Amino acid sequence: MDLDPMPWSVNALGRLGTCLRDGVEPPPALPDYGDVMLWYNDFATAIQSRLMDLDFSNVLGSRVPLIVSRSKTVDTLAEKLRRDRTLKLPKVQDIAGVRLECTMNLRQQDDVVQLLTENLTGDLQVKVKDLRDGSHSGYRAVHLWIRSEQYRARAEVQIRTAVQAHWANAYETLADMFGREIRYGSLPDDPSVADVVVKLQKMSTSTLSGWEHARTAAEERIERHSGAGVAEPAAVGSDIVGIRRELYDQEYKILTGLLTTTLFLDQLKSRVDPSEGSI
The missing domain is CATH 1.10.287 (Helix Hairpins)
Known part of the structure; x- marks a missing residue:
């Protein structure tokens, strides 16, 4: 991926997350979350671009999946950190988020997951989280948890059928x-x-x-x-x-x-x- 390295240390991001969680103004030595959010947005966009370059025709035929990306807002991040006070900002999986949606059946959804895991290689480590068992307040989808050692960052790819979306x-x-x-x-x-x-x-x-x-x-x-x-x-x-x-x-x-x-x-x-x- 063509992306500038993250300019902040893990420790600095962790301290920033503590400030956001507790509603405390971060000291000047810590990064501004607006800048952090922009970097994670670029990270999400880079993963989105890799997915958009893939050929889905063997799995989905003529259908083209909708693929979008975003970074987590400060309010939703602070809420997540307050919900689990042991969680540190650098370990939040979905600050960088990518979503793939398409009209497809469950087997095709599995095939899309396999296609993505086979192509998100190199520096990226991928873990599949199947959330279709109904135990998540009704939410059903397959998520990919992505971790990059090179960029010291994490991202989440949500793969949904049109009905699930x-x-x-x-x-x-x-x-x-x-x-x-x-x-x-x-x-x-x-x-x-x-x-x-x-x-x-x-x-x-x-x-x-x-x-x-x-x-x-x-x-x-x-x-x-x-x-x-x-x-x-x-x-x-x-x-x-x-x-x-x-x-x-x-x-x-x-x-x-x-x-x-x-x-x-x-x-x-x-x-x-x-x-x-x-x-």
Whole structure:
């Protein structure tokens, strides 16, 4: 990667993180987090560029994944450091973040993960974190934890199907409204709001997860039949086309519903006091 070395020591970053965690003004000898955030943004952009140079056609066909990057804001970083007071800033995994999203099934998601781990080599050490088991407040995705010895930095790559991504956007909006603690197992005090949170979590872990597994199985059956080299009777070919169309229609309805939910929650934001957890 063509990137200037990080100009701060691990010790200086650790002390900066302590100041941010405790809400104390950092002394002049410590770096400004605005500068740190810019460096991590460049680090994330460099990883994003490596991913965008990859050829995904063998995995995703003609579909092109959306790949974006960002660095963590000072508020979300301070919140993370306060949530785990033993965590030091240089060891925060996702200060530099990259996100890859695409319409794909679960097996294709696994194939994308493999493609990335095979190509993020050299100085980079990669650890796969599969978060699709439903035990993370409904959040489902596969994350890559990246560490660079050369740059003394860490980054996180989030790999999501379109369904996982749209659900995460809706849940993130809900967290902005009623407190980001719902992302870590807590529920709002208001029973009606807590019920909404639980229902959205169950939508991901039951309804959406079940649909994604069923879709994956159906598409794998289609691929096995198509790759068998046997001429298809017209009726069989028609059935395959019908199954594909039904899957596309189902996904369209799911994504439209999740997008509508997110837009509705966005409209409610101005009426919500996150500190009270109610409308």
